[in-house]
Amino acid sequence: MKRLLSWVSCMFMLVANVASAEDVDYRLPGAVKPTFQQIHLNIDPDQPGYSGETVIELNITEPVTKVGFYQMDIQVTNAELRQGNRIYPLRITEGDYNINWGHSSATVPVGTYELAISFEGKVNTSSDGMYLSSFEGRNYIFTQFEDMHARKAFPSFDEPAFKIPYQMTITTPEKQVVASNTPVEKRTVEDGMQTVTFMKTKPMPTYLIAYTVGPFDSVEMEGLSVPGKLYVPKGYADKTKFIVKHTPEILESLENFFGIDYPYRKLDFVAVPNFTHGAMENAGLITYRDSLLLLEDEPGLAERSAPLEVVAHELAHQWYGNLVTMAWWDDLWLNEAFASWMASYVMMELYPELNFKDRIIQEGAFGADASPTVKPVKKVVRSQPDVMDGLGLNYSKGESILQMIESLIGTENFRKGVQAYMKKHAWGNTQADDLWAALDEVSDFNLSKMMKGYLEQPGYPLLDIDGDGTIAQKRFHLAGADVKEQTWAVPLNISYKKNGKIHREIVFVDKKSTRLPQLAEAEWVFPNDNATGYFRWSIPAAQMDNLLADLDVLNNREKKNVLYNMQALLNGGEAGIDSVMKVLNAMAADDDPVVIRASVGTLAGFLYLVNDDNEAQFAELLNEKYMPLLEKLTLTQSDDDDESVIRLRTQLYSLLGRHSDNAELVKKSKALAEQYLADTGSMPNGIARTALNVTTMGPDADPAWFDRIMKVFADSKLPNVKNTLLYSMGYEDPAMIDKLLDLALTDNVTPANTILMLASVTRNLDDQTPY
Template identity: 35%
Template sequence: MYRIVNGGLVTVALLSCTSLSANEFVLSKVAKPISQAVQLSLDPARDDFSGSTQISLNVLNATKVLDINGLAYTASNVTLSGNKPCEMSATMLDTGIVKLSCPHTITPGEYTLSLDFTAPYNRQSVGLYKTIDGDLPYLFTQFEMSDARRAFPLFDEPEYKIPFQLTISAPSSEKVYSNTPEVGTQQQDGMTIHTFAPTQIISSYLVAFAVGQFEEIEVKGMSVPGRVITTKGKIASAKYAAEQMPIVLGALEDYFGVDYPFAKLDSVAVPEFPFGAMENAGLVTYREDILLLDNASATQSARQRTVSIVGHELAHQWYGNLVTMAWWNDLWLNEAFASWMAAKITHQTHPEFESNLRLPKNRVMSLDARLSTKPIRKPINNEADIMDGLGLAYSKGEAVLAMVENWIGESAFKAGIRQYIQDHAYKNTTADDLWNALAKASGKDVPQVLRTFIEQSSYPLVKVSLNGDQLTLSQQRFVSAGTQAPAQIWTVPVSLKFGDAKQSQQQTLLLDKPSQTFTLPFAPTWVFPDADGMGYYRWLLPEQQLSALLATAKTALNPRERLALLSGADALLDAGFIDGGALLNIVGEFVDDQHPQVVASALGLLQAQKQTFIDASNHQLWAKFVTARAQLAVKRYGLSTVDGEDPQISKLRPTLIALLGFEGQDPNVIATATKQTQAYLTQSDAADPYLIGTYLQIAAFNGDDTLLEQMQRQFEITKDAQQRTHLLYALGYAPAGKLQQQILAYSLTDAITAPDLSYLYAGQLYRDDRKQAFRDWAYAHYAAIASKLPPFALPRLPGYLASGCELAPLERAEVFFTPKVEQVAGYGRSLAKLNEQVNDCVILKQREQASVVSFLQQQ
């Protein structure tokens, strides 16, 4: 705890929260803020900062104790002024709540809470944090979910939407940005005091500011002023983003039917950033490799990524910032909606990207099927609860929203969203408010569909039986083979495509019972139970009907449907409805598909199955099979980019190169990779932009200490954000032995920022010998890794070290991390999920290994 005496210094000691109940993570409701002014003195050259704040608040009930949020600062002069002033004592809990006590009872009414504070700059990329870029120090903020409390005292919960007014003093050599336009400056002793206009009413997690020697360019063509802001020496790479923002913003304004709601729209490219981007109102921050690229040499994939993530963050300006969730249990909807909206806007503004072929459900359905997985709308008490399954919330939520839109129709969905935004602007809402708006606009029972998918974990397995024109649909929970799970039922919009030699049709049927029979317009010879890949469910056809579908799939199904078919077949193996050899046969047939993205998906699924079933006895069989399948695509598409070729082919080729270089150890590919790498290290535009990332990884994996030193040196000096990321990934592929150990040691130096660890460690998991060496090193250096990782990322560590198909790494992780469960919120859940994933994989391998080996031997 900390204590205050006569307005003196408050010192901090954290209290244990092991016995705290859930409501002690939430502020008491005896008071609510009205507005807040914050004054900060920030110098990037220092390691700490100071400030003061005044919170106008309304005390609702008589009390002696007020709650605010705070972490990791030292406070002084804590006073409450109003009807009966008092100096307050304070106790800071490690739940992030500060208990402020007054000697006498505080009666209801309006007051002003004032206090001064000092704190260190955070060095783990959360709160108000400091980073070094090009030998220059910079300050940035990242407040979502609950890290604004690390920067200044406040009511740090989303339901408290108030205006914030920031005044920031910084050295006159530094530029300062915040959410709102600057309305005044004052020079004083080499410092400049920057006064910013009050914000609209916003939640605390959307407050943001940045200090440093920045460069900027104006974004023209938007309905409000805006800039793209970069650290020194990088502004030339900001032009593409600046060109795209008015296009994306205009499309969003048209969709919502409401103008962008804030006074300006600045976008900051941040060299050290723990997420992809953050939708701070009026000052959106991005990991710099998302925002900065050279359009002349950028791949279509890089451009698509920029547009999509800009679309995601700008969609939040309406859904999240203008209309805000009342509590974090609806964060799933905040992020799912932005992801869904970004996909729609990206395809609308850039159909050439073919981003509509992206199926977000494929990334998360295997996770969602596990018994240890929680619903995406669930109770939230602390940050560990928020981060638990956050990726699932994005992708499952997006897929379910797309399924509902497909069911009720695009125009009804749009009308519901528009009305929802208009009705709830500058307010807090729950998911029910949106569901009801969609129901009113469509006349359909949208809440019933959404509740069954959002408030339950997993999803249905829809069994399909066809008898003439009679189609019977039945449902049960999808689980891995042999798993027992409680019975569940969903209300499922089942989207069908069916046909015969003369015709095909689509129809959506609502399955809301365990089994229902429907009459089709004609008797089809084949049926595909996931038209346009819109269903968040898996499906099962009888063997004869599955064969009929596969026989016509390449001509009757569009590319998105063929992608959905592949992932659906993969799921049937997990559920035990087809064997391993049958799956490899189905997937292998699509390696020569006419669409490159389908080919890439098929090759990716083969690689995924290899990771499950490979061992010392069949290593050569797998290498032969996978490289032979890759050669089918190589014959069609070649190994070098051709001027004017379809970008979808260019996107596929790195997969082919990686398979030949890593799996096949093709000497020509390795030699080309080494040559291209040397050229790239000398001149970044000298290499094929689609292939250079893969070439760098292959070269590093086969490289020596001279090459690795060159890569490290270029990584440290480059101002090219794309090159920096390419090199970061490549360094993770350093060959086993001394060089791998050198790179692992390098990861703990100041050259590697906290968010960069996951990029550098990704390549460590390639090949068993390197994976084992990485695990040994990580356990030996756990304390250093744990102190460097962003706090929210720490619970992921057990899964990172032990996921896969082996029991020994799981047992080691359980022995190591179980004693730390009380220390790190989230470790318990991570271990439970890890246990289920590994054991499911081991059982699958035991069940299907003979079938897989038999298939490989026949190739």
């Protein structure tokens, strides 16, 4: 553990390095730098307002007449600069980008100062800043400060490059439980009010500050390398066993990968009701949507993936993002991408039964990234909307790019590069180029050049490989779109069959057209070994026929890539529907559930083509080709079922239940719906969701199901059960939809659950529904 003096000295150097070479109007000027901030808040969850004082220690490196800081929706009641006995009163004006200016009538010379600000504010009810959440008649205070929301709670230097220690003090009614980033240093009680001062934090940006106040219950998380608790709304402590059991092994896996101990004094989790975000990696106090932490003691295989993956993602941030932090928000994508890659690594290492090795991450990005209007990953960020613009796409695109690098240089080299990067930049700020430089040191490739193409221009390439080995590249786009020409430096893990033998090699394609003579007259070429490349590809029809005849040489990921790639070529106007059907037919002989799921998913991708004129034919196809498979699997889960079998059953049932128009399946669905409402633990939520949906859809759906479903909803204490019930209702009748929408506006449904209800409603609408 480094001493405070070392932290502050290190921080000075790093902030100086990452500050812009010239000041920009959406950033604070570089002449005034914070070194430490104390915050004291007076909060009562049962009152709408709060007050506070903050003292920020500053280093002013050139004479100034004004000092800037961020605040939004806060009333500053007093502000002054102090240096010993000298006080500079400040007159506050508002500038752009939530920057407030404290003007001094006298010039403030170079030196160290304290900026003291008193303020008042209102606790908001949205899921950002400091906000109020009411749950089961009790009020709780939570925070969500990423990306630019700390300024809504207290004045601060709310930029990630200002990475300094903080100390939080909270005064609140004595009955409330209070937690923050660090352990409690001191607690005093007077006249029914408690004042809790927390230990000084290690250097961190404002967006990682967190605190919570409310009538929580808590559970000790034993087996961690540091003390830890899990805070839950009152009465829910018995729903935490699964997460408490698995968190220690996830933390240990991450410590081993990074080669650095968990960097904070404690590790607490908070289950947040009414949380529209998934989770937030606050240093030492990670917040999660309650449905990710409050679970059955042993959830089914299909229900384990999301909670474990999100825990791994947020814990990975404690190193990548927290210990080493981006210099500015234009690299937030890399924060999230790395944590996502790291979570996948942990899932494959610890939970192979969940089949993360067969997931093709890039398929989650390819659709949006094919749009002609999509923006590059790397873009100018001035304000909060700029940060969020395209961030969802960048999670999956960024992870895909990291996966491609890992595949290219090898997992162990990737790990060595990341470890060197973390140790070099610990407690500091970096830019994406710093990571590429660290990875270049452990590889034989110019990764920096490769990254430039993938990050600074939109989209991704389509590689057209002809019979003489010429590879032509252009930007992939949906049919009919108009895009400008682009090229990338594309790494290819390529396989090809020639003279009856299969050859493998790594090549780089960085020109509009490149000829690889070794590919000439190949029987087939597969340019994406293990399906880790971020590109689409095409080969001559004769080669594709030969490849389909040799499918057994491909692994599951590669088979899925062949199928998904052909479907993409159809969407891009590069292939016909007959080519897709040829691949589907070739895959039909495969009995692996992973491959069958890909085929079913591809078929479901054609649902937009189903209309009144052909829906009977589509239903006939489903009943003929896929109903026998569902009947073989049955709708009942066996203890011996693999995770892939469970997901295939759920996927098939969802498709057939909604679109096969099969009377026997409707009858079975009603029986399953009855069973689930009697015992919500009797089947996986995925099966229950479709059973309830089928039971409540169509013109003859009984309105009485609505009240039965809502009765179980009210009685359940498991968020995932509540989510299943709300998302499952398939009513298409306008009167029932009105009833659903009316319910969404009541206090019985949280804002997060309202989103599920609206998704359920919009899924059920068709062009004829009067909405």
